[in-house]
Amino acid sequence: MLTLPGLIDPHVHMREPGATHKEDWASGTAAALAGGFTLVLAMPNTHPPVVDARSLAAAQAAAMAGARCDFGLYLGGTVDNVKQAAGLAGRTAGLKLYLDQTYGPLRLDELTAIAAHLAHWPPARPIVAHAEGRSLAMVMALAHLHRRRLHVAHLSRADEIALVRLAKQRGWRVTCEVTPHHLFLCEEDLPALGPGRGEVRPRLASRADQQALWKNLEVIDCFASDHAPHTLAEKDGPTPPPGFPGLETALGLLLGAVHERRLTRTMLVERMASNPRRIFGLRAQPQTSLEVDERARWEVRAAEMHSRCAWSPFEGYPVRGRVTRVVLRGHEVVRDGEVRAAPGYGRNVFG
C-alpha cells in the first residue's frame, strides 16, 4: 500500500447552483474523494455565477450542505465587480478571470476591465486565469506590471509552456496547471471520442503540444482535473458544451505515468498536493491521507463512478492504482473504495 497526502484539485466545476442535473456538491465531492482528493477549489461559472456577496453566500451555503470533502470557492471577475470582488477576496480561493471563450456567462474582453481587476485584487491572494495563446501573454504582462501572482489554468500548448518557462526564468511570479486530459489525449483522439464528447476548452491540442507538456514537467506546478461534467445527452446533442469529468481518473492516469517512469512519485505528490497547497495558501488538513493499491491495474468505467455525468473521455483506458482508503481530518471517508463521508462533512477552507 502506498500512502499519499490528501490530494488537492485546484480546478473543479461542481455545477451547483444551477445545473445539478450535471453534478452537485454531494455527487461531485463523492467523485473527488473516490479519486483521492480531500480538497477541491471550485470555479465560479455556475448559474448564477459567483461574482458578488450574495451569489458567493448562496454558493457557500450549497457547498456547506453538500460537500463531502473540504473546499474553497473562486470568485469570477466581471466588468463591473472590480472593487466588490477585491473586498470579498479573503473569503475566496482566488479571483478567476475568463479571458477566452468557454462554458458559462463569465468572460472579460476589454483590457480596461482586466487591468482594473489586476490593479485592485489584494496582492497576497491568488488570481487564476483561463487565458490561451495571446491572452496568456496579455494577462501575464498585466499581472507582472501590477505585481500580482498569477496562476495559469489548464495550460495546454507548446507555445504557452515555452512562455511560462521563460517568464519563470525571468523571475515572474507565475505558476501553472495542466490537466490529465491534455497530458493523455490530443486531437488525434477526437475521431474516437466523437465531435460532441471531444469538446473541451482549451481544445485537445496537437501531438507536438502534448509532447511539449511532458517535456516540460518541471515547469508545471499542478495537475488539475478541470472536472467539468455535462450529461451524455448534452455532449451527444446538437450544441455540445465543452468539458470533461476528471476527478475519478486523474490519479489513475498519473500513477500509470509513474509506473511507466514518465513521472516520479515525488513529482506527482508535489503537483497534486504540496504545490497547490502552497500556491493557494491552503492550511494543512490534519490527520488526512490516502492509501492506494499502487499495483492495481484497471480500466476506466464511467458506470462505476460517482460523478452524476456518467461518462468519461477515458472509457476503457488502462490505468494504475486504486484508492482504497481516505482519511480526512481523522475520519475514514473512503473505505474499501466506498465513499462514506456524508454531504456536509466538508469544510470551507476560506470560511
Next chain:
Amino acid sequence: MLTLPGLIDPHVHMREPGATHKEDWASGTAAALAGGFTLVLAMPNTHPPVVDARSLAAAQAAAMAGARCDFGLYLGGTVDNVKQAAGLAGRTAGLKLYLDQTYGPLRLDELTAIAAHLAHWPPARPIVAHAEGRSLAMVMALAHLHRRRLHVAHLSRADEIALVRLAKQRGWRVTCEVTPHHLFLCEEDLPALGPGRGEVRPRLASRADQQALWKNLEVIDCFASDHAPHTLAEKDGPTPPPGFPGLETALGLLLGAVHERRLTRTMLVERMASNPRRIFGLRAQPQTSLEVDERARWEVRAAEMHSRCAWSPFEGYPVRGRVTRVVLRGHEVVRDGEVRAAPGYGRNVFG
C-alpha cells in the same frame, strides 16, 4: 520665422508598389516635404507586402526612384519569414508586426509566430507593433521577456496609455507614438466625417480616450501621422478602407496646440524629430532644417495638398504655421511653400 529641425515621421504608407492610384513615392514624399518632414519610415503593407529580400529590393527600388525626401522601409513579420526577416534587419527601419485587423494582407494571429519574431529579431533593431488593447499587453509581455525594445504604433486609448505608462515606470523598454487624428478627433466627429471617411484603425476613440492622450503627453514619445491615403471614391464606396492622409496637416495641427498652450514647442520638436531619431537609430541629416511662419493661420484644404488621395478628415479645420522653406542635405527642397526636390533626391537611410 521659426526654424525647426527636419521632422521625422516614423509611420507612413506610400502605397507603392501596388496601389499608386492612392499614392506613390513621388506624391507621398512631396506631401511629406510640404508638411515639414525630411525623413519618413514607410510601412510594409504594400502589394506585394515587404516581407523578404525580393519584395524589399523592389520596394527599395521604387522608393529610390520616387522619393523626394529621405526614407527607411519596414519589413513585415509573417508566420513563415522569422529567420529571413531577422537576416534583413540591418537594411530596414525595423520589424512591423500587425497584431490586429487593419488594411492589407499582413496580420499575425498565433502566439507561436509572434513569439518567434521577438526571439529572433536582432535586439538592437526596432520592432513596431500595431497592437490594440489586449494585443498591446500581449506583445509588451513578449518583447520584455525576450529583451527586445518595442515601439507601439498609433496608441489611441486611455487603457493603452495607462499600460505604457506603467511599463515605463517599471523600466520596460517600450516607446509609443500617437497620431494627430487621435489627438484632434474622436468618435463624436464620426457623424460629420461620414461612415466611410471616418474609417481608420485604430478607430477614432471616445472623448475620454482622446483626453487621456493629452493628459499623458509625457508618456508619448513620438507624433506619427500614420499617413494612410485612399481615394475619395474608395472612402465613399461600399467597402471603405481604413486610413487617413496626415503628412500635410500634422505640423499645423500641433502648432495650433502649441499656440493654445496645450503643448510646448520643445515637446513638439522632441516628438517630431529628436525622439524618433533616437528610437529608430537614425543618423543626423546634415544641413537639414525648415522655416515655419508660426503666426500664419490657415484652414485645411485638401485641394491644395500634394497627396494623391485629395481629401482630408480635417477639411476646413483651423491650423497654425506655414512651412515656407525646407533645406535637406544643403538643398532647398521647399521654397515659398513650393516643393522643388525631384523624385530620386531622397536617400534610403538604411541603404
